Amino acid sequence: MSNTVVSDIAELSPEWLSAALDAPVHTVRAETIGTGQIGTCHRLELTGDGVPERLVAKLPAVDTGVRAMLAGAYRGEVRFYTDLAATVSVRAPRCHYAALGEEGNFTLLLEDLAPARQGDQIRGCTPGQALDAVRNLADLHAPRWNDPALLDLEWLGHSDEAQARMLSELYGPAVDIFVADLGHLLDDSDNDTLRGCVDATEQWILARSERFTVLHGDYRLDNLMFPDDGVPGVTAVDWQTITVGLPARDLAYFLGTSLPPALRREHEHHLVTAYHRRLVERGVDRYAFSECWDDYRFGSLQGPLIAVFGCAFGTRTERGDRMFATMVARSCAAIRELDSLAVIR
Template sequence: MATSPTIPENPGAITASWLQQAFKSGGNPNLPAIQDVALEEIGAGVGLVGRIFRCNLTYRGPEPHGPQSVIVKLSSPHRETVEIARTLRLYQREYAFYTTLAPEIPLRSPQLFYGNFDDASHRFVLLLEDLRSLTTADQIEGASATQARTAVRAVAEMHGRYWNRVDQPPVSGFHSSSTPERHSLVQAVYQSSLPTVLERFGYLFPDSLRRLAEEFGSSMVGYLTAVAAGPMTFTHGDFRLDNMFFGRGSGEFAAVDWQVSGIASGLSDVAYFMSSSVSTAVRRQIERDVLTEYHGIVHASGVHDFTLEECWRSYRQNMLGCFRTPIIAGGQLDFTSDRSRQLADVFLQRTLTAIGDLNAKEFLPTRS
């Protein structure tokens, strides 16, 4: 039986020997001998809760049959970020996704070659397929109409598979967004983050949306309870353009970064994507058509008790909840690079505009 390699504490520990052992432990004992590995960090400066490295491999022998490159994902070197990840179970969730659910879902994700998670330290490692043969898009620029439709079609297939069928393993073992404890935790983190966001990005908030952001924080538990009363499915949770890969052929698509995957409203993925990753102009142009197609795919999967009108209402309701991610991230993460600051600006501006466009304030719980 292969011995599991240790979880690397830093990129210097990702050696040819470590990779060979990881491949063997993960069920690839016949991989050619790795002679050397060259690391390059990718995704730096975009608010990642961890570090990602592309490992370019050199093999011994003239005709190697192993991958030319792989991806290694590690936990963050920053203690504060690791504590956020521990509180929200981010690394644990992604490890669980790749080891239990990824092989069966209809939405493509990178193949897992090896994974390990240590509960005591909350450190983890994932050795993944490199999707460099696919293309990416710039979240700041935003998805094209074609890319947006491709992404929503793909996530609709996944949502339809598990729609109101989340009580069976392996999905039942995943984090649920519908627990009272979760609601209170998210509310507390949101409310502690909002003052910092208003200080950093206050120029993006019209007075009406500043007030709405504050009111949403104080009434979040009631809002989340109302959302949880609707249909539940398995969701990606961070369904935005920086986590997507597109093929050159029609419809080819893959998603990465499953750290916040779990049980939630399916329309939360759609609202989050449309508000964060599609320019306001494109969103306004395709929004209705995209939701109609999403509903059709979910309906075709056997969900016949969810009308198009209910789908649109759930989308608008979940759009109000899109306050959470940019405000929590904007208040908790460090935006030291120009890229991360620009991304936060665009993300928040699009979200605020979408919340206003869809009159999502309607779904703010009334105070008794």
């Protein structure tokens, strides 16, 4: 099998793909999908002997400066597929080929999940979709729950005092940018909640280190693919934000940003219960539901943190602005209703 890195779609020739897939590829047709802001993504239609009819090729950004800046994120996604995917039970695309190079170069050939449909972060999801998603999340978290080997993986980041201090120092200016640009889309109470989150961030990042596992880091609707026929079977994609931390941060982030507040209030206890039950079924012990619920309340600060940084330092688009504002408004409502800031003090 080839172990070479290809960073340009023009290089994905039948000959290269034949070596990568260890099977004859006769023809390949490529179609660009996605916006290409943090990388390029292409759907490949193949003919050959014993090869998939379709694959998704993920390659780095065309701009070499962006490529170098995102090298760590690219590395995390490739290493998820090569080192971690087989050790957890989460549904993720099957990886047919993975190679990692220098200066942000990488190649991934992944299962094409069509006709599955991407979730819509602005519209939100149904309680049934949320139930499917939290069970899949538990299947990520449970197998490596409190596994000390995770802490020895240098490429898999986890927060230390220096990182917590840096994030805390950056968060305030990022909130200023967010409020100046999108504050008109929020209530005054949301702006107040954001300021409270800034004050608590450093302490929040470092707290509760006694429970940890693999985190997706950006487990939300735009990064989930739901079966087209409405049956359970959601698949998580985009593993560039993988890290180690408190499991319920993923859970609170998903529920807080994916469900409108009224719907979350109605269903969140049932959904957190389903997540906890799945953890227990997967072998997590000595973790009571009361602890899980308290961690869920604590984890709610993940929502505004990710959304604010994404808006302040990412490429701005009209949909992106509406999406980040929606995520912040929903997660700030959850923080207030769950009294999450009080849990940190």
